[in-house]
Amino acid sequence: MPELRKDPIMGRWVIVSTERNSRPSDYKFPADLGSDDTANCPFCPGNEHLTPPEILAYHPPGRKPNTRDWWVRVIPNKYPALRIESEPNRKGEGMYDRMGGFGAHEVIIESPAHNVQWGDMSEKSLRDVIWAFRDRTIELKKDTRIRYVLIFKNHGRAAGATLSHPHSQLIGLPMVPIRVQQEMIGAKNYYAYKERCVFCDIVSEELASGKRLIGSNEHFVSLAPYASRFPFETWIIPAQHSCHFETINEKEADSLASILKLSLKKISSHLGNPPFNMTIHSTPIGELGTPHYHWHIEIMPKLTHVAGFESGSGFYINPMPPETAAELLNRH
Amino acid sequence: MPELRKDPIMGRWVIVSTERNSRPSDYKFPADLGSDDTANCPFCPGNEHLTPPEILAYHPPGRKPNTRDWWVRVIPNKYPALRIESEPNRKGEGMYDRMGGFGAHEVIIESPAHNVQWGDMSEKSLRDVIWAFRDRTIELKKDTRIRYVLIFKNHGRAAGATLSHPHSQLIGLPMVPIRVQQEMIGAKNYYAYKERCVFCDIVSEELASGKRLIGSNEHFVSLAPYASRFPFETWIIPAQHSCHFETINEKEADSLASILKLSLKKISSHLGNPPFNMTIHSTPIGELGTPHYHWHIEIMPKLTHVAGFESGSGFYINPMPPETAAELLNRH
Numbered sequence: 001m002p003e004l005r006k007d008p009i010m011g012r013w014v015i016v017s018t019e020r021n022s023r024p025s026d027y028k029f030p031a032d033l034g035s036d037d038t039a040n041c042p043f044c045p046g047n048e049h050l051t052p053p054e055i056l057a058y059h060p061p062g063r064k065p066n067t068r069d070w071w072v073r074v075i076p077n078k079y080p081a082l083r084i085e086s087e088p089n090r091k092g093e094g095m096y097d098r099m100g101g102f103g104a105h106e107v108i109i110e111s112p113a114h115n116v117q118w119g120d121m122s123e124k125s126l127r128d129v130i131w132a133f134r135d136r137t138i139e140l141k142k143d144t145r146i147r148y149v150l151i152f153k154n155h156g157r158a159a160g161a162t163l164s165h166p167h168s169q170l171i172g173l174p175m176v177p178i179r180v181q182q183e184m185i186g187a188k189n190y191y192a193y194k195e196r197c198v199f200c201d202i203v204s205e206e207l208a209s210g211k212r213l214i215g216s217n218e219h220f221v222s223l224a225p226y227a228s229r230f231p232f233e234t235w236i237i238p239a240q241h242s243c244h245f246e247t248i249n250e251k252e253a254d255s256l257a258s259i260l261k262l263s264l265k266k267i268s269s270h271l272g273n274p275p276f277n278m279t280i281h282s283t284p285i286g287e288l289g290t291p292h293y294h295w296h297i298e299i300m301p302k303l304t305h306v307a308g309f310e311s312g313s314g315f316y317i318n319p320m321p322p323e324t325a326a327e328l329l330n331r332h
Numbered sequence: 333m334p335e336l337r338k339d340p341i342m343g344r345w346v347i348v349s350t351e352r353n354s355r356p357s358d359y360k361f362p363a364d365l366g367s368d369d370t371a372n373c374p375f376c377p378g379n380e381h382l383t384p385p386e387i388l389a390y391h392p393p394g395r396k397p398n399t400r401d402w403w404v405r406v407i408p409n410k411y412p413a414l415r416i417e418s419e420p421n422r423k424g425e426g427m428y429d430r431m432g433g434f435g436a437h438e439v440i441i442e443s444p445a446h447n448v449q450w451g452d453m454s455e456k457s458l459r460d461v462i463w464a465f466r467d468r469t470i471e472l473k474k475d476t477r478i479r480y481v482l483i484f485k486n487h488g489r490a491a492g493a494t495l496s497h498p499h500s501q502l503i504g505l506p507m508v509p510i511r512v513q514q515e516m517i518g519a520k521n522y523y524a525y526k527e528r529c530v531f532c533d534i535v536s537e538e539l540a541s542g543k544r545l546i547g548s549n550e551h552f553v554s555l556a557p558y559a560s561r562f563p564f565e566t567w568i569i570p571a572q573h574s575c576h577f578e579t580i581n582e583k584e585a586d587s588l589a590s591i592l593k594l595s596l597k598k599i600s601s602h603l604g605n606p607p608f609n610m611t612i613h614s615t616p617i618g619e620l621g622t623p624h625y626h627w628h629i630e631i632m633p634k635l636t637h638v639a640g641f642e643s644g645s646g647f648y649i650n651p652m653p654p655e656t657a658a659e660l661l662n663r664h
Contacts, residue, residue: 093558177646179644226425312461318348
């Protein structure tokens, strides 16, 4: 069973497996993704029996659960990092703090098509994916033990994906991830001084200068952030102040699908379908809307190896100015 | 010229190249390390003319600078992330903050031998490497514009190394890296409540339980941290409270060389010379010794791909319990 452990210096929680049968050879780089083997792909239509029973599916009326004919399908992760049957009992262990491995770990199968990428999916399909993120977040909010729903996508092996069929993941956590905590503290400090939301300020600054803009529409702005850590790092921010991702309405979900598709299409056509990671940062569950924190999406193409001094120090070297990144992405 | 840019939300500084001639193809994964080509290796003895002139070398008496016959050689990085000739002028840019790309970026060539690893080097050679870290830090402290000396090593391609000849790097920065800042805040909070240093507490806890211990001697403890983020993550902590790395004396440097060799030997013999990253965390220059912060070394073997949700959220999943890691490393 996994457990949650707190680093006593940083206050950072880590999911630690406590199964003792692991061997050093289990920690080599994973093999290449099986690419075109749709017969054995657990996420392909017709193979629904290879996954745990679905939690949610968007499908035509009259379909039986766990059969083919769906657009988006959400299932529990077969190898969950955390388990909903556990309890988040907090306990001391010597000087340290731990919690049971409680949480939800779900997989969002984004499309019946085995080889489609976000940049090629229809806006309607991407909208369904966004809507599944929303539906699952609203559902998981009902469990008062869950404090945060972390939505993320690993695309490509170098970004951590082990299956190539398009999918995202969601982890419902009994605490707030430290990066979101730290962003909220930073945003609060900015608000304390300026009495404005730092994300709202970024949106106006970037729309005005245009230098780092990748796209914009009625509800969203896509941009290369001023202090980008990685080449072609891309953020998508709601144009109007909005705290919680899951309050998104249908019209906004359409706009988000459209700007996601545009951004990913630019990235993949200029960089050749690179591996990338996507995460949604949002105000934690149970916290009311705040004037200082604004949900957003971070997309990080994996083009360079992050050298260890970067994860060891929090200090990044980015060889690509975001202005150049935006200019290159905007070329036809 | 590079510049330093501050993320307005997190307050994190990033080195951003501002050269506009980069192309997307420059950001693919680097080619494999040339392994045995000592004739063209700029770090091999006899090739001193291939590097910028040395800043420091340990050598027999009577040697001319930049010739062969050295044990450790420190040179400016040929492709520096920051330049000492710049000035750290702080400026606003719209709502953002920037600084000139001021800083020192040096390479410590650890041995004349092209293919030797830390686990195989003699304790005397490793001690010389540690002493070069110390000497350069003390020298760079004299420049009052430098606030932090970040010492790190990338071993192996997956850890970001581009040359295989054993070397470490040092970056003298006009600010404190955010991870060290955050650790200092965390350690201060712990001290405020307990009136004890959290690192001193970790040392006693781990020596007492022994469960996560990799080694110990008179001056240092090597351990798998309780909330390890990565399989086989290893920390080396001074056994007695010590704030600044560069106050290390000769006897302590001998002890550190000995425990570093022991730890790396265990890692490489059980895991087959894996890529790893090493960083030294220390109290910033210009800050007096504090009762709450304790310098230490973090070693992170790169055995798994870190999935992006981890860098995106600060939330880690570690499939290897540190107790098992220590047990495996301690097997004969």
